[in-house]
Amino acid sequence: xxxxxSFQPYLPITTQPRIAGTGTSLDPLAGDAQFADLxxxxxxxxxxxxxxxxxxAELDGSPDWEFDRAxxxxxxxDAEKTANTSVSRQSILNKISDVARTFGVDxxxxxxxxxxxxxxxxxxxxxxxxxxxxxxxxxxxxxxxVRNVYNPDENLAxxxxxxxxxxxxxxxxxxVALAAYNAGPGRIDRLGIDTDEELEARYDQLPRETxxxxxxxxxxxxSGGTS
Numbered sequence: 001x002x003x004x005x006s007f008q009p010y011l012p013i014t015t016q017p018r019i020a021g022t023g024t025s026l027d028p029l030a031g032d033a034q035f036a037d038l039x040x041x042x043x044x045x046x047x048x049x050x051x052x053x054x055x056x057a058e059l060d061g062s063p064d065w066e067f068d069r070a071x072x073x074x075x076x077x078d079a080e081k082t083a084n085t086s087v088s089r090q091s092i093l094n095k096i097s098d099v100a101r102t103f104g105v106d107x108x109x110x111x112x113x114x115x116x117x118x119x120x121x122x123x124x125x126x127x128x129x130x131x132x133x134x135x136x137x138x139x140x141x142x143x144x145x146v147r148n149v150y151n152p153d154e155n156l157a158x159x160x161x162x163x164x165x166x167x168x169x170x171x172x173x174x175x176v177a178l179a180a181y182n183a184g185p186g187r188i189d190r191l192g193i194d195t196d197e198e199l200e201a202r203y204d205q206l207p208r209e210t211x212x213x214x215x216x217x218x219x220x221x222x223s224g225g226t227s
Contacts, residue, residue, distance in 0.1 A: 087122055087152055092114070095152055096110050096111050099153075099156045099160045102160075103157075105163060105164050105167065108221055109163075110156075112220050112221055113134060113163060114133050115220070116213060116216055117130075117133065117134050118133050121133070122152045132149040132151075133159065134159025135159075136162075144157075146158035163177065166181055166185065170195075173196045174218075175196040175199050176188060178213065178214045179193070179199055199214075
């Protein structure tokens, strides 16, 4: 049964998220050929974004981190992580609200994906190499134009953009989009799954990790979740 999350996959997009302190904006769903080619290659190859298996550090609730570096500026990974440890959970929730509105995806859905993927930790890294708040693999990050996966603004924009593309691909079937986000669209397509009803009928053919992932997020969404 299709759940009643109120995301709007075809909502006109009129705003652009910005990295504070710079003049750089992320153009959501820009129709340039490079993005289209990268996205199609990503979907065709079945690349996946998986849940974090290890949380490297707990957020300390300190004041918001000021994003005073230019978009995409390279810096040593240790420095990235050290800077990110000061990002407050409330700051991340505010960023989720902004980016969800920008890409026309339900805020609750984005929030629960972030919770399941990283537990709101911008430094989370899985054994498979998925990184940041929305656990982006390097190939997914490149396709979504994310240069610094540990930057919460960039990671959220890239992950939400990718989630939006999956919602569009599967005609708004939230469970299918979530399964594809976790297991990869290639696996979902090979099983011939296009709707939530088809996914439920083939649930036992999905990896157990994906079954638990979808069930956990849907349970929280259907119960109203918490911040």
